[in-house]
Amino acid sequence: MAFVTFGYTQDITGNWKGTVNDQFEVNYTFKVEGEKLTGTSKRPDGSDRPISNGLIKGEDLSFSIDIMGNSIQIKGKIKANDADKTKAETIELFFAINGNDVSYVLSPVK
Template identity: 70%
Template sequence: MIKKTLATVVMVMAFAAFCFAGDITGNWKGTVNDQFEVGYTFKVDGEKLTGSSKGPDGSDTAFSDGVIKGDDLSFSIDIMGNSTKIKGKIKSDATDKTKDTITLSFAVNGQDVTLVLSRVK
């Protein structure tokens, strides 16, 4: 009986930790090509990811088709008049959420771009 109870408790705790690992809801910022600061606002609802990006000119652009599964995410956003697919990877710091990062990868005009975002404090 005790083994079953302990096994259940461990599974519930593991599931809870997994659920919170991918919670990137909130504001994030990064710099493109060490020149242009951009911001992202994410909202997670299960595996659905919604939000927007604030470009260097200050304009907000909503993204679509957002999905988050574990530490992986993807969405589409309009960049210079083209729908661009962005993929990302979340790196969580279990002891300090302010050290979390998201690495986004996408291509613009045939050039690969990598952008590292930090959680806005």
């Protein structure tokens, strides 16, 4: 007997926001095409900063953004809506900067 598990990619296409260290508001616009993740992050001045190297597989995602001339690798986990497993409810993101680990949670903008 063989068992087959089908993976699915969470749909996080759209606008998301959160707060880093209870101080800095962050805003992302994501677009998912298969396992490719593209989009932008808002800079403090309101301009868009592109995300690069974006990848999404099931509940895992990763991408890079440029912060003050440094490429920062961001990884995350997507929490699905209990009623609809293809609809994301929150995204928890993690990155390290200057030797410090940082985590924050994004929620969809409605």
